[in-house]
Structures are given as structure tokens and as C-alpha cells.
Amino acid sequence: MTLLSASIQRCGYGPVNVLSNVNVVVDAGEAVVVLGANGAGKTTLLRALSGMIPFTGKINFGGVARSKVAPDAMVRAGMAHVPQGRGTITNLTVEENLRVGAYTRRDGDVAADIERWYEMFPRLGERRTQQAGSMSGGEQQMLAIARAFMSRPSLVLLDEPSLGLAPLVTREVFDRVAELVRTTGTAVLVVEQNANLALQFVGRGYVLESGEIVTAGTASELQADTSIREAYLGGPAEATS
């Protein structure tokens, strides 16, 4: 079933328009990527979806149509957003970051969920009382993802998880995210520059160029597409590793 269906005609910052006629669909439980170079508008797209910035158009999420919403309402509706650069709440401890993630929940399972995250990411568990800002980039990325999942969302928006991370660490992050999608059934919409890596973990993708969707298709279709290979995957002759 379709979880998210967004139709954004215009979106930008003041007089500068960034997105034009962007249509994106995410079904329950699937992993989708939006590829694009710097400045293509990927972050702007996620911000529009999660209600951080206004836009002209319509978003249908969880069966309800919205055109301009505050982010905290979207969280309650089941959409979580991991911002670019991880957005760690640096002055809080690891555990407090997770508790913040669960802010909108009213059930009593929060503590149990936190323990489960520590099991999945033992490094977080070791640092649970440490100031979140003192951790490495990779650890902060795990924390940010865990924090987003704490609200038990149906859709997680993930903004460039590879940014500032070493390749091995990035791969591990993507592994974990894929695992989470499989085990929790949460849908993920990730925006990425690193097409090579992202296309190995998702089922479908879009390509965003200068604020417009130029291509869409399954992961294998995108990987096979020669123009995409040239632009994002390093040329037609290279095989994806």
C-alpha cells in the first residue's frame, strides 16, 4: 500500500526556487533512494516532506493529505527525518538522545526499545551516559538513525548518511538500515550522492537534477541505465562493486 505520495510543484527559499514538479511515491516497507549531485535539491525535498519548509503542492502521508505541516505533527503521523550531518543533540547523552526520539510516544515500551537498540548497536550501549557530541561520526550516524526509529515511524527520511563518513563505515550504516527495513517493516526514503552504494540497498530510485525528477525506476534499471552510469557511477565500463 502507498504510504507516501508527494506532488511538489514549487519549493524553495524565498525568491530562489529549488524544486519543480517533483512527484515521489513510497510504499509501505520499501527502501527508495533519490539520487542527485550537490545542489540538486535533495535536502530541500526531504525538508518539504517532513514539514520543515513550506511548498506548493500536496503530500499524502498515512492516508491524510497535507500541504503545510509542522515537523512535530509529521512525527506523530509516523514520519521521522534524520537530517543531513546527523543532527546529533550534542549536549545530551546518548540515552537522552534516544529518549528525545521517543518524545511523541505515550506507551510504556520506550525503555525496552532503548535496550533493544543497545543490543543492535553495542557501541551505543557502551556510551549510553556519554555526551552524544563526543562520539565519532559513524557512531553519531547510528545514534541519529536509532533516534529516528525510536518514534516507531512507518517512514524514515534519511539525508545523505554517507556525508563525512569513511567508506567502510558508510557501508556498515547502509547494512544496518537495510536490516532495519527488513526486520521492522519500516519504509525508508534515502537521498544520496553515493549512487554506487545506495543502489545496492534499495529497491527503487529517482534521479533528481536541478530540482526536477529526470529518471525513475527499479534499482537494477537505474544501475543499467548508461546515462546514469556515466553521471553517477563512474562511466559505462565500470562494474558496480
Place this chain on the structure above:
Amino acid sequence: MSAFFQYCVIGLSNGAVYAMVAMSLVIIYRATGLLNFAQGETSLIATFVVWEAHERGVPLPLGLLIGMVAGFLLGALLQRVAVQPAGDPATAPLQLVIVTIGLLLVLNNAAGLIWGNESNVFDPMFGPSSFSIGGVTIGAQQIGTVAVLFAEALALVAVFRFTKIGLAMRSVASNAESSGLSGIPVSRILVISWGIAGGIGAIAGTFAAPNLGMDATLFLKILVLSFAAMTIGGFDSLLGAIVGGLVVGLITDVLPRYVDWLKEMPLAPAVLLILAVLLVRPQGLFGSQQVRRV
């Protein structure tokens, strides 16, 4: 020698009041990154409410509670109506400074219009009794002031550390964007933060007014001193506000008695301390270091 200790006692109890005001300033600075120059005047109105209630026969502790509610409402209202629409403190700090200056003018002069310019008597919460040790007179009110300061600090720390709303306030203070993305209603939290700062302002006034007189100049007299306390302690540290307040109280009440050329300038030591701290160690004693963004 007992005179010295006497001055210290006076200084500590006065300093406790500066610390109380400084705590309000710290709460607002942590939440919004703003120096609220109008904090004293919000507290002034709240204190006048306490005074009015007491004048009408309400026992002082109850009057204080009423004043705290009034202070909370006023602080919350000002944040929503005057501060939030004026922009983001990170990108336009000067504009917000001007807003707080404007609020200072409005509140201070409005208080003068409503309650007149003569100074009224404000009863000390802990009464006039006192006792002597070795030639030093210590009043119940003085001990009470310091005790209330610590009780207030403990209560604030407890709220910040152990309650959900305290967590939300700390989260917003650290990273408002991520807090919003996690579902925290940032705007409402800011309003509540200003409300709390306003509410505890009533406490500061209740303990400042018996000594300084209940009139519109009450908080102007200690404006510089409370900001000095905040600066010495560190803009974002509650513990710093307490230590800073006590330090400022001590030097302001003790030094001018022994140094002749400070006789007419009781504010000078505090001003010099502000200057020294900002130049040498801007984060104060307990504040966190600020990195200058390029």
C-alpha cells in the same frame, strides 16, 4: 574583623538575589541564545503582583505563588508576541537585543504608570528576627534568602534532569532543529522556557524588594550586577549563576568599604569583572566554550 564578616553576610545574602536573577537569564540564554535585558522588568511586574496580593491580606508565601504564575504568563506572552516574530537569534542577534531593550522600556515605565513612583515597603518573607555570633548579626531573612536560592536551584535542576519537559527544554537548547524533527514542539517549549524564567523572577523580587524598596527602579538597580553574575558564572550555566551571584554580592558589598576610591562607584568592581571575564575567559567559570562560526 567582625565588621568584615558582617559585610560578607550582607554580601552573600544580596548576592543570592543576583544569583536568582542570573538563573532566569541563564534559562533564557540556554533556550534561545539571547541576553534578555528585559528580564528584570518582567520580574518587576511579577513582584508587584506579589506585593499587591500581600497588601490585600494574602499571606506572603501564597502571594509569591500568585506572582510566580503572573510572571510565568507574562514571560510566555512576551516570547510569543514580541520575541518569536522578531526573527532568529542566531542570524539577527542585534534585532533581538533591540526587542528586549524595547520591552525593558515598556515594562519599566508601565510599572511606573500603574504603581506610581514612590517606594513602598515590602515585608521580608522570613521576618525581622536575627541573632548574633561573635559580633556578627545574621538575620533570618538573610539565611532564608540563601536557602531559597539553593532550593530553587535544586528544583530547577530536578525539572531539567528528571522531567520530560526538562529534557525537551535541554534538547531544544542544544539543537532546536533536531528536536523539532524528533517531534518536540519547539515553539511551545521556547514559550514555556520564557515562562519559567519569568515565574522564578517573582522569587528574586520577593527577596530583593525588602532591602531595595518596592518601586519601579528595583531591578534597574541590580541589572548590571545580575548580568555580572551571569557573565562570571558562564552564560549557560545554572551553577555558574549561583557562584557568580554570590561572588558579585561579596565584592560589591565588601570591597567599597575598604577601598576609598570605590565609595561612590559601588558598581565599578562588577563592571571591571565583566570586562575582565569577557576578555580573558569569555565562557566564565562554568560555561561551555563557544566556537565562532565562520
Place this chain on the structure above:
Amino acid sequence: MNPAMSSPWSRRGVWLLALVVLGLFPVLFESGTEQLTRWIPLVVAGIGLNLLTGFNGQVSIGHGAFFGLGAYACGIWVNDHDGQFLMGFIVAIVLCFFAGGIVGLPALRIRGLALALMTIAVGTLFPDIIRQFEGLTGGSSGLGIQTLKLNGRGRLQDRTTEWLAPGWSGFSSDQWRFYVFAIIAAICVAMTAALIRSRTGRALIAIRDNEVAAETNGIAVDRLKVITFGLSAALAGIGGAMFALIDFNLTPDSFNLNFSLNLLVIVVIGGSGTILGPVVGALSVGLFNDVIVKRVLPNDLGLVGPVILGVVLVLSMQFSPGGTVGSIKHVVEERQLKRRTALPPTP
């Protein structure tokens, strides 16, 4: 705004008209002259504060201290050196320039909110400093300024507390003083305008907008910031010197924090970062406080004015941060932009 208004001739016409009106005012309304004269020191001080805060981005909420310093410097000089009014101005200028430079030095390391805090502290401390140096300043009881009057034969006699017009002018002392002050103020405005339009002025503004970028572009940021502080203080000092020669009596509490805040209000309401802003601000705030409020509420103790001004200040930050002049400029520019980018009518 119709195209006719934006031509240089009509702008000059407006200026000429204003000058004529201002020039004739003291002759036509002798009783109002003193009131008008009282606003001139605020104009000059406002120009000084605006230079520092509006154009250079260094917040000063204690500029009353420089104003007061200039006032006392001039007053003390005139007391000791009869009749040397203009010299009193020079003393004020020099002293305040150096004082401003000295304050500007720590301001290099203290920025933004912290600088606002520091200047508030200095501004609040100033009256205390005056009281402390009683011997020089008369302390709390005030400084009376007296000078000897020249009689017809050029010989000193009789103490007087006014600035007498020279015989050849035929003016009363009020009128004479108005013209002298107005000319000084006009020179200050013109010099400030010239400074802002020069390369140095652009550097000042560049520092305000992005200090790091200015530095990497080769601007001597530190030196310029300190000099600007000095100039700004000197202008405030000129205002102070004028102030001293209006009442010929100074008390320390005239220059307290409230006064400094009033200066800030003038600059902001007039329009910070514009050349005419302080002029408009000082005249309108002066008009508001001394004329309108006094007429409407004769029993007011000076409380209603600040309440209203404070509200204006708060609202203006929400709706028109550029102040009066800034908003007018904005509206004018928008219309010019619309005219220039408007599509030609379809055939």
C-alpha cells in the same frame, strides 16, 4: 512615487525648502527656538551611534557615557577658560575620540551580545564615575557652567550663563546658538555622509556584514573598528558639548542608562544604517516627547513616552527593522525595481 519626484532637481528642491524653513524658523518662532535647539545634540549623538552600530555593526547601548564625557569636558573647559566655547567643543572631540578608541580596544575581542552587555555596564557606571570625581565635576550637586561676559569695550565683566551672540549679528543668544549648533550638526552630517560613501565607509560596512570576509579581502579590520569607535564617541561628545551649552548646568544622572537607551531608540526608529536616519529619529522622538506628549498628557512624568516608544521599537523589529528611513528607502527601491522589470504592455 511618480517619476517626477525622483529627479535630482526635485530632490534638491526639497532640500532647499527644508533648509529655508529651518533657517527661518528661529527668526519666525523665537520661543520655539530653544526647544528645537535641544534636539540638535541628539541628532549629532545619534549620527555617532549610528555610525558605530548601524554602519559598522558594533552594538553600543551605553553611548550616553561619551555624550556625558563630552558635556563635562566642554563644561569644565569653558569654566576655566572664559568664553572659549568653540575650544570647549574641540576639547570634547579630542577627549571623546580617545575615550572611544580605548573602549574600542576590548571591543575587538568582545562581540555581539557580550559587547552589548559591556556597553550597558559602562553606560550604567558613567554617572557613578562623575560622582566619584567630585572635585572636578561637582559630583551629585552638579556642575554649573559660567563664563564672563564681554562688555562693549571688550573687557571681561559679570558672570553669565549663556552664549552671547556677537554684536554684529543682531541675533538673540537663543537664535545665535541655534545657528551655530545647526551648522555644526550639518557639518557632522555631511562629513559622515562623505565618510560612508568613501572607500573607508564601504570597508566599515563590509566589516559589519561579514568580518571574516572583510579581513580576507585585505581590510585592516581591527584598526578600522577602533577608529570607528573613536569617531562615534567624538560625535557623541560634540552632542554632549552642545548639551552643556544649553542649560549651562550638568548633573550626572542626566547621562544614565535611560539616556543611552533613548539614543538607541532614536537611531533605530529613525533607521539604523542610513545617513538621515538619526536626523529623522532625533527630530521625531524629540517632537513626540517634548511636544506631543506634553500637549496630550500635561501631567505625565515622562513615563508614557517611553512606553509608546518601546512598543514602537518592538513592533518595528517585527515589521520594519530598517526604521523609518530604511522603510521609505525599501518602498522606493521596490517601486523602482518593479518599474524597471515590468513587462511592456502586450500589443
